[in-house]
Amino acid sequence: MTFEEFRAFVLSLPETVExxxxxxxxxxxxxxxxxxxxxxxxxxxxxxxxxxxxxLVQRGDGSFSLPGGWSKFGWTTIDLRTAAPDEIKELIVDSWRRVAPRELWKQLAEHEVMDLSDDHPARP
Known part of the structure; x- marks a missing residue:
C-alpha cells in the first residue's frame, strides 16, 4: 500500500483528520x-x-512489529510495503473503532469507504 492509498483510505473514515x-x-x-x-x-x-x-507479530513474516513501550497498549507497527492491503485496511478500521466514540460507529456502518484495490466503494 502506498502512502497516498493509506491517506485516502484512512481519511475516508468518519471524522478522521490528519x-x-x-x-x-x-x-x-x-x-x-x-x-x-x-x-x-x-x-x-x-x-x-x-x-x-x-x-500478527507471532506470524513472523516481518510485516508486523512492536513499537517499544507503546506496544503494551496495543500499538502495533505495520510495514506498508509487505503487509497485504486488504489486511491493512481491516486493521485501520479496527484501530478507528478502538478510539472513535461509539456514537460514530453507526456512521462507519453507513459510510462507504473507498476500496483502493479496484476503485469501487466497499464496506469495511
Missing amino acids: AQHHGSPDFRVRNKIMANLDETAGCITVKLSLSDQQA
Whole structure:
C-alpha cells in the first residue's frame, strides 16, 4: 500500500483528520490518535487488541512489529510495503473503532469507504 492509498483510505473514515505528532503525520478521530505514519520507515502504527497484536507479530513474516513501550497498549507497527492491503485496511478500521466514540460507529456502518484495490466503494 502506498502512502497516498493509506491517506485516502484512512481519511475516508468518519471524522478522521490528519495532524502532526512528534513531527510525523498522525490521523485522529475527535482528537484521539488512531494511526501514525512514518514515511521514512514505510510503516504505520495502529491501535489493536493485545490478542490481535500478539497473533500478527507471532506470524513472523516481518510485516508486523512492536513499537517499544507503546506496544503494551496495543500499538502495533505495520510495514506498508509487505503487509497485504486488504489486511491493512481491516486493521485501520479496527484501530478507528478502538478510539472513535461509539456514537460514530453507526456512521462507519453507513459510510462507504473507498476500496483502493479496484476503485469501487466497499464496506469495511
